[in-house]
Amino acid sequence: MHRRDLLKILTALAAAPLGLAGCSPGGPLTIGLHPWPGYEPLYLARAFGWLPGEVVLREGGNAGDTLAGLRRGELDGAALTLDEVLKARSEGIPLTVVAVCDDSVGADMVLARPGIETPRALVGRRIAVEHTALGNLVLSQFLEAAGLRRDELRVVDMAPNAQLAAWRAGEIEAAITYEPAASRLLREGAVRLYDSSQFPDVILDVLAVREDRLRWRRGAVSSLVAGHFRGLDHLRVSPQDAMRRIGAWRGLGFEEVRASYAGLELPGPAGNRDYFGPQGDLARAARLLNDVMVANGQLSRPDSLEALSTPRYLPEIGAVA
16 A cells, blocks of 8 residues: 555544544443433432543444444444344444343233223234334234234324323333333333233343454443443442432333332342353343344344354443442
8 A cells, every 4th residue: 555545544543523433442431321211320420429530432323323333333232122232233233242131031011001901902902012122022922922913004104202192192002111101101101011921031121332442442341341330239229319319310100110120130240241152141131132033033043142242341240349
């Protein structure tokens, strides 16, 4: 390469959009996330200043926003469900799970209008489903349990943060949703038809970082994970304060916030270590998701699961109360 050509390349790189700064070795570790009870410990950590300046949280409205940021190269990592991590990896985004935030055991649900008391009553009606791996996964599990076919319902692609307005406008009769949208729909009189307690240990929310960032941001990743667990500790030790803060952020009452955690298991550092390893729950869930997502056409082929997770960034037991 001629020196003049090299200078042109360097000049172009210097003028690159600032949106890519979070993905450079000298920039902050930029993590995408969206409102969800299992991610609130990170918001608490930010509010209390427990995240260092080298870690930046970038909030979107839903998981689709976060995945879009990963595709554009604006994010170094994200808080996502495990199935969304597999989907991103299938698109060439080399995500590695560094912590498990929660296990959904009822927090993801199918809600319907009053008077629709059974799944069969949804035939021919409009159901809002976010067109993501998670939305399709819950829909497929619901259809299988109910003995319904997808073409028997009128499936509307809609993210949870848009469902309340559509519900009030009479545009949908049911929704596959999660918090905080779920509490808002329940406040409107929605009836729960199905939830993830009927297929536990499948929907795991995790912190995942691009493998190519782990090599040069180890300290920042460790600080990110430690911040999550410190926020989780505050949620457990001072639930009144934590939940009132969360309610103020999400427009929910204290009891609604507390109810949103009823369907979640939130593992600390010790519980997290049980998820990692070849025979851990994380690998088992990933193998099951591989089968389900390939069968549903969400993955063209199974993920190899190579470098899917690493426990090296988890704090030592006792390091976080």
